[in-house]
Amino acid sequence: MLHITTLHYLVLGAALFLLGVIGVLTRRNVVIVLMSIELILNAVNLNLVAFSRYWQGIHGPTALHGQVFAIFVITDAAAEAAVGLGILIAFFRNKETVNVDEVNLLKW
Amino acid sequence: MNPAGMIPAGTNPPVATPFFFYLLAAIMIVGGVMVITRKNAVHSAMALITTLLAQAALYLMLYAPFVAGVQIILYAGGIMVLFLFVIMLISIERAEKERQFNKQWLVGIVAAAALGGLFIAVYTTTTKGRALFPEGRMTYGETQNTQQIAALLFDRNVGQYMFAFEIASLLLLVAIIGAVVMAKKRI
Numbered sequence: 342m343l344h345i346t347t348l349h350y351l352v353l354g355a356a357l358f359l360l361g362v363i364g365v366l367t368r369r370n371v372v373i374v375l376m377s378i379e380l381i382l383n384a385v386n387l388n389l390v391a392f393s394r395y396w397q398g399i400h401g402p403t404a405l406h407g408q409v410f411a412i413f414v415i416t417d418a419a420a421e422a423a424v425g426l427g428i429l430i431a432f433f434r435n436k437e438t439v440n441v442d443e444v445n446l447l448k449w
Numbered sequence: 450m451n452p453a454g455m456i457p458a459g460t461n462p463p464v465a466t467p468f469f470f471y472l473l474a475a476i477m478i479v480g481g482v483m484v485i486t487r488k489n490a491v492h493s494a495m496a497l498i499t500t501l502l503a504q505a506a507l508y509l510m511l512y513a514p515f516v517a518g519v520q521i522i523l524y525a526g527g528i529m530v531l532f533l534f535v536i537m538l539i540s541i542e543r544a545e546k547e548r549q550f551n552k553q554w555l556v557g558i559v560a561a562a563a564l565g566g567l568f569i570a571v572y573t574t575t576t577k578g579r580a581l582f583p584e585g586r587m588t589y590g591e592t593q594n595t596q597q598i599a600a601l602l603f604d605r606n607v608g609q610y611m612f613a614f615e616i617a618s619l620l621l622l623v624a625i626i627g628a629v630v631m632a633k634k635r636i
Binding site for chain 2: 344345348349350351352353355356357358359360361362363364366367368369370372373375376377379380383386387390391393394397402403405406408409411412413415416417418419420421422423424426427428429430431433434438439440441442
């Protein structure tokens with residue numbers, strides 16, 4: 342019988358991570374770049390929870406460090422989204438655009 | 450350590466795990482591709498919500514019900530609503546008509562492909578003919594999951610993450626202040 346191992350989850354996480362990296366590196370719309378960052382963070386979370394499950398198989402049911410880390414990553418993602426979208430609103434108010442390659446206020 | 454695959458009494462054995470894993474993985478991959486290819490940012494947000502919900506289901510398959518609930522409530526319910534509000538605030542009609550990909554897109558694809566090659570190289574590495582990450586197939590009941598996470602976070606004896614928890618709350622306070630300052634028209 343076919344079993345789903347930790348490696349399956351890791352490969353899925355790697356695929357999502359790569360999709361997020363491609364989105365960050367190629368898209369111009371800031372909103373979609375921020376969403377791609379969320380994809381990257383979620384790929385990491387999937388890896389952490391899968392490792393937590395693997396670790397539980399070795400150290401017993403209370404070895405939940407990966408899940409605790411996933412919760413901290415979700416907290417950071419919330420903070421990042423709030424600050425990032427605040428910056429986006431301030432930027433849109435000044436430049437009337439949402440394209441990242443037109444962000445040059447700090448360029449000398 | 451119990452022999453792999455042994456299911457302790459009182460827990461339900463997993464049902465049709467490979468089928469649901471591949472179904473949810475396909476939903477997540479398709480949703481991720483749609484996130485980075487749609488012109489309309491609202492469509493991207495909808496695809497991202499689909500991906501996040503499928504990932505919450507994968508958390509349930511990994512016996513992590515608390516993280517799955519946090520994923521649905523905080524990500525799909527909180528962060529994505531924030532994204533949609535901001536998309537409504539900025540005008541997306543003009544951004545749809547413009548070029549969607551920047552000038553460095555080819556370099557970006559090449560860099561991502563190099564990263565993918567690195568992932569493949571790592572994941573195909575075997576040690577003594579054994580896969581690098583063998584499966585952990587022990588199944589534990591998820592009824593105690595939330596309590597155990599709370600013990601790790603808050604308990605005086607076994608909790609190791611209490612300081613990190615306090616720092617996270619401080620981080621959220623800083624993020625609130627930062628977001629308000631950033632979005633305010635005149636300070």
